[in-house]
Amino acid sequence: xxxxxxxxxxxxxxxxxxxxxxxxxxxxxxxxxxxxxxxxxxxxxxxxxxxxxxxxxxxxxxxxxxxxxxxxxxxxxxxxxxxxxxxxxxxxxxxxxxxxxxxxxxxxxxxxxxxxxxxxxxxxxxxxxxxxxxxxxxxxxxxxxxxxxxxxxxxxxxxxxxxxxxxxxxxxxxxxxxxxxxxxxxxxxxxxxxxxxxxxxxxxxxxxxxxxxxxxxxxxx
Numbered sequence: 001x002x003x004x005x006x007x008x009x010x011x012x013x014x015x016x017x018x019x020x021x022x023x024x025x026x027x028x029x030x031x032x033x034x035x036x037x038x039x040x041x042x043x044x045x046x047x048x049x050x051x052x053x054x055x056x057x058x059x060x061x062x063x064x065x066x067x068x069x070x071x072x073x074x075x076x077x078x079x080x081x082x083x084x085x086x087x088x089x090x091x092x093x094x095x096x097x098x099x100x101x102x103x104x105x106x107x108x109x110x111x112x113x114x115x116x117x118x119x120x121x122x123x124x125x126x127x128x129x130x131x132x133x134x135x136x137x138x139x140x141x142x143x144x145x146x147x148x149x150x151x152x153x154x155x156x157x158x159x160x161x162x163x164x165x166x167x168x169x170x171x172x173x174x175x176x177x178x179x180x181x182x183x184x185x186x187x188x189x190x191x192x193x194x195x196x197x198x199x200x201x202x203x204x205x206x207x208x209x210x211x212x213x214x215x216x217x218x219x220x221x
Contacts, residue, residue: 003025004032009043022055035106036065037045045170046208049114052076053074053090054100060107066170071099071160072114075121076152079143095146101132101160102150112164125161129193129200132157138202154193154201184213 008015027158028048035043040062048062049070063071069114076082077099086095097103102112113132117123130138130154136145152160166176175185188208193201209217 001031003029005046005145006035006038009046012044012045014044014050018049020050020052022053022058025051025054026058029058029065029067032065032067033061044172045168047112047168050116051104052099053094053097056103059100059103059109062104062110063108067110067114068164069104069109070112070114070168071101071104073116073120074128075127076102076132077138078146079136080137083146097147097150100147100150101146102152105152105156110164110167111160111163112168124202126202126204129154129157129204130198131162133198133201138199141199154198157191182212183193186210190197 005015005017015032017024017031019025019028019058025048032046032048035046043066045066045068047070049072051069051071054072071077083095086098101111113125113128115123115125115128127138133154134141134145135147135151137143160162162174163172166172166174173182175183178184178186187206187210190207191200193204206217207219208215
């Protein structure tokens with residue numbers, strides 16, 4: 001992995017590695033680190049996908065390497081039909097630290113959102129936003145909370161699904177936030193997410209979608 005990632009980095013190719021287990025994450029980070037040592041810090045922005053389990057010693061390593069840590073899919077962020085199997089194999093304490101979004105953010109990692117579509121039932125991003133904030137299943141809250149320490153606040157969750165997504169593609173100076181000089185890529189929502197109960201985020205409706213200043217989707221009344 002170190003050999004190939006270093007070669008791709010030197011050739012200017014962005015590398016995305018899907019890493020679910022903590023050893024896979026460590027091996028991937030080791031490969032990115034080797035590429036930076038060999039080629040310098042200014043190579044392409046690489047992308048570590050999923051990060052389902054990350055050893056505590058590795059959660060701050062992406063900082064400073066120009067690496068983005070993607071978290072997905074949504075159905076591993078809360079108690080689900082997968083949870084009993086994970087607990088049986090790995091133990092309750094390790095499962096509580098699954099997809100450690102909160103820790104990654106606190107350790108200054110750039111965290112982005114991945115839907116993992118079409119491996120999940122639906123690509124609804126609002127389910128993901130709500131779950132980032134609550135770590136509970138929006139459709140079955142009675143199942144409880146998975147790793148409450150890994151929650152993030154709503155502002156951080158929205159950054160993860162907007163500007164940080166642009167950051168992955170090295171387009172943060174072009175899109176991902178509403179600023180003078182950037183493309184007018186935006187959505188208009190029916191309600192202000194900061195003024196509704198967090199449990200209602202999943203019901204969010206998009207009224208209008210605008211790309212480069214042109215309306216490409218208006219909701220029909």
